[in-house]
Amino acid sequence: MxxxxxxxxxxxxxxxxxxxxxxxxxxxxxxxxxxxxxxxGNRDDVEDVLQNVYIKVxxxxxxxxxxxxxxxxxxxxxxxEAINAARRRRxxxxxxxxxxxxxxxxxxxxxEYGKQERGRHLEMAMAGLEENYRVALELRYMGERSxxxxxxxxxxxxxxxxxxxxxxxxxxxRTMARHQQPVFERKP
Amino acid sequence: MKPDDFENLLPAYxxxxxxxxxxxxxxxxxxxxxEARRSLDAYRRLDSMLALRCExxxxxxxxxxxVFRGSLLGxxxxxxxxxxxxxxxxxxxxxxxxxxAYLFRDPITTWFSRTPRVPxxxxxxxxxxxxxxxxxxxxxxxxxxxxxxxxxxxxxxxTTLMLMRFLRD
Numbered sequence: 161m162x163x164x165x166x167x168x169x170x171x172x173x174x175x176x177x178x179x180x181x182x183x184x185x186x187x188x189x190x191x192x193x194x195x196x197x198x199x200x201g202n203r204d205d206v207e208d209v210l211q212n213v214y215i216k217v218x219x220x221x222x223x224x225x226x227x228x229x230x231x232x233x234x235x236x237x238x239x240x241e242a243i244n245a246a247r248r249r250r251x252x253x254x255x256x257x258x259x260x261x262x263x264x265x266x267x268x269x270x271x272e273y274g275k276q277e278r279g280r281h282l283e284m285a286m287a288g289l290e291e292n293y294r295v296a297l298e299l300r301y302m303g304e305r306s307x308x309x310x311x312x313x314x315x316x317x318x319x320x321x322x323x324x325x326x327x328x329x330x331x332x333x334r335t336m337a338r339h340q341q342p343v344f345e346r347k348p
Numbered sequence: 349m350k351p352d353d354f355e356n357l358l359p360a361y362x363x364x365x366x367x368x369x370x371x372x373x374x375x376x377x378x379x380x381x382x383e384a385r386r387s388l389d390a391y392r393r394l395d396s397m398l399a400l401r402c403e404x405x406x407x408x409x410x411x412x413x414x415v416f417r418g419s420l421l422g423x424x425x426x427x428x429x430x431x432x433x434x435x436x437x438x439x440x441x442x443x444x445x446x447x448x449a450y451l452f453r454d455p456i457t458t459w460f461s462r463t464p465r466v467p468x469x470x471x472x473x474x475x476x477x478x479x480x481x482x483x484x485x486x487x488x489x490x491x492x493x494x495x496x497x498x499x500x501x502x503x504x505x506x507t508t509l510m511l512m513r514f515l516r517d
Binding site: 178194214 | 355356360365398
């Protein structure tokens, strides 16, 4: 259903057209996933939270008045759900630093291990960022959204979004350099 | 500007978001400093690592399936609740009626014996079954009532459980 506007899809979904709802989710999935991941990190309940987001979107479509853009509305639902899930964080939840890195199975185990280690350090560095920086970065890279789209979704001026992303990257670079990642190390 | 200020501007430089003046100052810094070039290189690698994150987004199929199933189950769950309540309430009522009937068995028996019977209302087959059970078990009419109530409760519960399992699967 490419080329069909969000409002048309909403109208069709409200008539019970499941394909239209599927198209809405596919269109905004990366955004919702990025927001939930930005707030919850690499937790195993990210998909469960996202499932609740889509159930709420499905049930709330009738109440969607169209004052805001659909992407902004879904972003708000995803953000609220993720924040609620973070509050309900299980006491036995595993901190990201303790997540075991699985044994490499590739032809070049050392390179694979190094890649996984860098990925783990990146996750840790991401977890240490301010929420706004993290959300903006995840939307940009995980969600592959343009600055304009991110500004629209987050309801912020584009300049602010750019500042969040640039500052977030600078902070990531410093944090990863502190974790002795050779690529990110700075000369004393 | 200090080196740290220059470095903080590198992400904006890579995005082409600097003014012409800032850009020329950054380029001059990059030309003059090995550390500056290393920093730029580190930012480029960070960008590549971040760009790989888009591959981590799982397809929404499983979640969508759950949504459609969830919306259907939402309706089914209400039905299941009412089904679950039905045997509970009916069983409780049957037990109460049984206890009441047992407590007031004498006046009820008297009342029934005075009540004229409607011709042909009694089922001959049911009478045979009742007589057969009484003959083999020696049970009186109240024991039989208790057995009937027990069987009714068991049937209601087992039917409900079967239905719930069927709907869940």
